[in-house]
Amino acid sequence: MVMTPQLALAEAARRRGVALSALSRMLGRNQAYLGQFVNRGSPRVLPERERRMLADFLDLDEALLGAPPPPTQEVTVPLLAVTAAAGAGRVPEERVIGRAIVPRTALRAAGVAPDAASLIGVAGDSMAPTLRDGDRVLVDRNARRLVARGGIYVLRRAEMIAVKRLIPHGSAVEIRSDNPLWPVERVGADEIEVIGRARLLLRTL
Template sequence: MDDTPQQALAQAARTRGVALSALSRMLGRNQAYLGQFVNRGTPRLLPERERRMLADFLAIDEAVLGAPAPVSEEVAVPWLAVTAAAGRGRIADERVIRTEPLPRAALRAAGIAANDASLIGVAGDSMAPTLRDGDRLLVDRAARRPGARGAIYVLRRGETVAVKRLVAHGAEVEIRSDNPLWPVERVDAAGIEVIGRARLLLRRL
């Protein structure tokens, strides 16, 4: 069983031959501070600055003093089997076929929580030149309410999935294609299911 931070600190201090009271003074605390931490569990956790000072002085890993595990710089985002058609629509299939690592910073910049992110492919030319056949979209599944200003969403109509620009008009939604050769539709909002908003275009050059 791994030592607790209190046990690790006490052992490291004994190995180094330094009293807890001296270490407490080094931290700018009263001399009973670390003794209370070791023997009474007060404070429950050492502040980051104090953990770092003690780890450096005692030549030990800060993690043994209770430092949190480092956060991965990448997030495994699920890649859905479905291809959102920039056209008439494709038969829906939302199985996860794999995950793809994406930088956590990219998700933050796009405003997407890691648990709400998914990747899909784009097929067709109805959203050209904005979207091209073969593009990938990072979809925010928490954003499902189109606004009056319009944005690109992945939507389901019956058994098909498509990617279109949606504009809210009260109880209706206007479905637009960026390609001017495609017609504009206006449908009852209850007749479609918005899967999520496309937040980031990932294009292989």
């Protein structure tokens, strides 16, 4: 027999030795309310407040009364076969090679929507010590507009993809490396395509 919310409620009330009419009054409803729910399926779903009150009173798992499952605590994001060079740039091969698991709390803290997230690898030392060779960065593809104070972005320039610190200057963009050994460049904003902002560093220690 499938344990429906109606059956679970009726069985729990029987074990507790309390009538459905009394439980209905406890909820502030008319005494026929839960009887109709059990016998006629009306209402079709118990409201959250009432479901919680009944679960607490009857010492019952709220899921048995029809509570939706909790949201998954992890999100899978596409892992791209692209290495964003923290150096001179690298010709990309943009294709999904797998899925990587990222905690939902991490995405929420970084302000990244799950459907706008992707992971790419980092190669080279131009962004050291902020980014190291072999790191992965979570890219927010919804964040393509450069902020005035600058930030770390993944960009495409000609046929190359790189991860750099970008600072807008009117119609130009300053391309900086965190490694002081690398030169600063200034190019026209139309010479690069911003793929997204690097929001989260994933590093294996």
